[in-house]
Amino acid sequence: MNATAQAPQIISKDNLLRHWQGHRALTRRVIEAFPEKEFFEFSIGGMRTFAQLTSELLAIASPALKGIVERDEKPYVENMDNGTTKADYLRKWDEATEEINKNWNLLDVADFNQKFNLFGQYEFPIIDNILYFIDNEIHHRGQGYVYLRALNIEPPFFWER
Amino acid sequence: MNATAQAPQIISKDNLLRHWQGHRALTRRVIEAFPEKEFFEFSIGGMRTFAQLTSELLAIASPALKGIVERDEKPYVENMDNGTTKADYLRKWDEATEEINKNWNLLDVADFNQKFNLFGQYEFPIIDNILYFIDNEIHHRGQGYVYLRALNIEPPFFWER
Numbered sequence: 001m002n003a004t005a006q007a008p009q010i011i012s013k014d015n016l017l018r019h020w021q022g023h024r025a026l027t028r029r030v031i032e033a034f035p036e037k038e039f040f041e042f043s044i045g046g047m048r049t050f051a052q053l054t055s056e057l058l059a060i061a062s063p064a065l066k067g068i069v070e071r072d073e074k075p076y077v078e079n080m081d082n083g084t085t086k087a088d089y090l091r092k093w094d095e096a097t098e099e100i101n102k103n104w105n106l107l108d109v110a111d112f113n114q115k116f117n118l119f120g121q122y123e124f125p126i127i128d129n130i131l132y133f134i135d136n137e138i139h140h141r142g143q144g145y146v147y148l149r150a151l152n153i154e155p156p157f158f159w160e161r
Numbered sequence: 162m163n164a165t166a167q168a169p170q171i172i173s174k175d176n177l178l179r180h181w182q183g184h185r186a187l188t189r190r191v192i193e194a195f196p197e198k199e200f201f202e203f204s205i206g207g208m209r210t211f212a213q214l215t216s217e218l219l220a221i222a223s224p225a226l227k228g229i230v231e232r233d234e235k236p237y238v239e240n241m242d243n244g245t246t247k248a249d250y251l252r253k254w255d256e257a258t259e260e261i262n263k264n265w266n267l268l269d270v271a272d273f274n275q276k277f278n279l280f281g282q283y284e285f286p287i288i289d290n291i292l293y294f295i296d297n298e299i300h301h302r303g304q305g306y307v308y309l310r311a312l313n314i315e316p317p318f319f320w321e322r
Contacts, residue, residue: 007168007170008270008271008273008274009168009170009171009270009273009274010170010171010172010173010174010177010270010273010288011171011172011273011288011292012171012274013171015288015289016171019289019292023296044205044307044310044311045307045309045310045311045312045313046310047307047310109169109170109171110169112169112170112171112172113169113170113173127171127172127176128180131172131180132320134296135184135295135299136319138296138299138300138303139299139300139302139303139306139319140303141300141303142299142300142301142302142303142304142306143303143304143306143307145300145303145304146205146206146208146304146307146308147307148206149205149206149207149208150205150206151206152206158297158300159293
């Protein structure tokens with residue numbers, strides 16, 4: 001047992017993954033809560049639909065973590081062709097969940113404070129980029145909550161993960 | 162220098178504070194972006210106004226951190242009387258910013274994984290409660306972004322902190 005294993009952590013690597021995946025599980029329930037048609041068509045104030053926002057989230061989470069693990073600065077590509085049904089999006093979501101779990105295992109605690117130029121564009125310590133993915137998802141999902149409320153649909157409880 | 166100081170951290174205590182206060186600075190700019198009247202009156206789908214959401218955020222952040230630092234399980238109290246102008250709310254926001262900075266200094270890295278029954282109600286490791294404050298703020302602020310867009314007002318850039 002070395003000093004690293006003994007030292008107190010603000011947050012452990014396992015807990016940060018659980019935190020992230022807990023948020024992703026909640027976003028999955030928000031996708032499910034949308035009626036099929038409104039997922040692809042509804043928006044407020046000229047903003048993107050929840051399908052478009054979900055495409056952004058899919059373009060970040062798993063590809064970004066893969067880029068980090070492989071230290072591959074390949075550019076950000078937003079695939080807007082994630083399918084034509086909610087089920088298509090949910091399948092991609094679940095694939096990303098698995099890939100994130102796999103790639104997370106390849107990270108070491110010491111990696112998190114190393115700088116990496118994510119997507120050839122965002123040169124920050126890896127922890128900052130990962131917190132950004134989570135925050136960005138919460139931000140857009142909060143927008144999805146307003147869409148659901150405006151559609152008279154009860155969103156999932158925020159604290160359920 | 163001991164092992165703790167040497168051990169790699171997923172995130173340092175200083176950086177987590179900077180992360181939190183960065184988000185709080187962005188929320189402050191969202192409050193500023195609202196027209197005076199709409200801050201107190203506008204909402205979508207029967208949701209709370211941004212003034213009411215801000216009151217919730219004020220009732221959590223600084224009082225919760227104080228409760229954590231003092232291990233005081235006093236119950237959650239949402240003060241809905243934060244004033245009648247945006248300037249009143251911004252003053253309370255800035256007071257909370259200072260209090261958070263002061264109380265943060267009283268926390269030790271080892272505290273973050275200790276359980277504490279926040280508000281006599283939320284018994285979790287302290288790190289989980291702190292992440293919840295941040296996430297809850299991002300969530301409600303995301304709703305504020307939709308209000309601003311619906312009011313035809315450009316919100317501040319999400320990535321500016």
